[in-house]
Amino acid sequence: MRLFVHTGEVFKAHKVGRFHPEVPERLDYIMSSSPHAGFTVEEPKKGDIDLLLLVHDPWHVETVRTTVLKGLTRLDIDTDVSRESFDVALWAAGTAVDAALRSRPGEIRLALVRPPGHHASRTESRGFCIFNNIAIAVEALRERGMSKIAIFDFDAHHGDGTQSVFYDRRDVLYVSVHQDPATLYPGTGFPDEVGTGEGEGYTINMPLPPGSGDEGLLTMTGVAKRIIEMFSPDALGFSMGFDGHHRDPLTELNYSIMGFYRVGSIFSDLCSRIPCFGTLEGGYDPFGLGKGFWNFAFGLAGRDAPYTEGGTTGPEKIEAYLNWVKSSVGKYWPLWAR
Numbered sequence: 001m002r003l004f005v006h007t008g009e010v011f012k013a014h015k016v017g018r019f020h021p022e023v024p025e026r027l028d029y030i031m032s033s034s035p036h037a038g039f040t041v042e043e044p045k046k047g048d049i050d051l052l053l054l055v056h057d058p059w060h061v062e063t064v065r066t067t068v069l070k071g072l073t074r075l076d077i078d079t080d081v082s083r084e085s086f087d088v089a090l091w092a093a094g095t096a097v098d099a100a101l102r103s104r105p106g107e108i109r110l111a112l113v114r115p116p117g118h119h120a121s122r123t124e125s126r127g128f129c130i131f132n133n134i135a136i137a138v139e140a141l142r143e144r145g146m147s148k149i150a151i152f153d154f155d156a157h158h159g160d161g162t163q164s165v166f167y168d169r170r171d172v173l174y175v176s177v178h179q180d181p182a183t184l185y186p187g188t189g190f191p192d193e194v195g196t197g198e199g200e201g202y203t204i205n206m207p208l209p210p211g212s213g214d215e216g217l218l219t220m221t222g223v224a225k226r227i228i229e230m231f232s233p234d235a236l237g238f239s240m241g242f243d244g245h246h247r248d249p250l251t252e253l254n255y256s257i258m259g260f261y262r263v264g265s266i267f268s269d270l271c272s273r274i275p276c277f278g279t280l281e282g283g284y285d286p287f288g289l290g291k292g293f294w295n296f297a298f299g300l301a302g303r304d305a306p307y308t309e310g311g312t313t314g315p316e317k318i319e320a321y322l323n324w325v326k327s328s329v330g331k332y333w334p335l336w337a338r
């Protein structure tokens with residue numbers, strides 16, 4: 001499959017404070033470790049305010065715009081901004097939408113953008129995120145007439161913003177694998193958060209205990225893939241987070257870059273049949289993010305892993321977590337024989 005990476009220097013203009021982990025160099029970690037061949041770089045595309053309004057409340061967008069232009073340096077306790085940040089956020093949303101709208105079966109389009117998006121809700125910027133890039137991309141696809149879209153979020157943190165945007169909807173399936181929210185920000189993403197009203201059963205949360213390793217990641221991803229196939233979406237979007245890597249300073253999931261490769265491989269056959277796209281979320285270690293991204297991307301494209309590392313295994317507790325997921329999700333998705 002052909003692989004397209006949508007990115008550019010413009011995303012480095014969003015600056016954060018001195019001790020903040022979500023630094024502009026994150027995109028250099030990825031591009032400087034790129035394999036020599038096997039992918040095409042596409043120019044980023046700037047979005048406009050109307051694109052943000054597909055997901056966000058107008059007063060929130062206007063508040064962020066004026067706050068950023070005033071030169072204030074923070075939108076919430078951990079969401080730093082600089083004067084350029086509103087503009088860069090428009091580029092991030094626009095590039096995510098461009099990757100999504102141009103994706104075709106058998107072609108992978110991944111948007112390497114900053115700031116990330118999955119913690120941003122309709123009315124709040126938080127957790128390093130200003131606006132929700134993947135949610136905006138999904139709404140753009142819905143506007144183009146796609147009737148069902150799935151999101152798979154494998155960032156170490158739960159995508160509470162994305163979940164909140166689609167919580168009462170059955171046209172968008174949100175599936176997240178993340179570190180147990182009792183042990184990590186943002187403290188949501190328990191299996192019993194399944195959606196509400198029409199959307200009941202269309203939010204799937206799969207937490208993993210600290211130290212899970214690739215074994216935990218792949219067990220949950222295998223279940224996620226089966227649910228997504230049963231949902232039978234017109235397109236699949238990935239919230240790509242590489243902060244589950246064992247070297248990452250923020251989390252304790254203990255994945256290896258081979259784990260990310262195998263996550264990509266699990267979805268490869270589906271992406272040969274339906275449009276697939278992705279947007280970058282977290283990942284703060286140069287090795288885990290840089291090489292983890294390419295391994296995921298090449299796995300998705302059905303190629304050999306460009307990088308290797310010893311795989312990691314997890315504690316026996318994973319079985320208990322799988323049962324926890326089963327007890328909440330099993331009644332909506334008949335995955336387990338009675």
Ligand SMILES: [Zn+2]
Pocket residue numbers: 155156157241243281282283
């Ligand atoms: Zn994260």
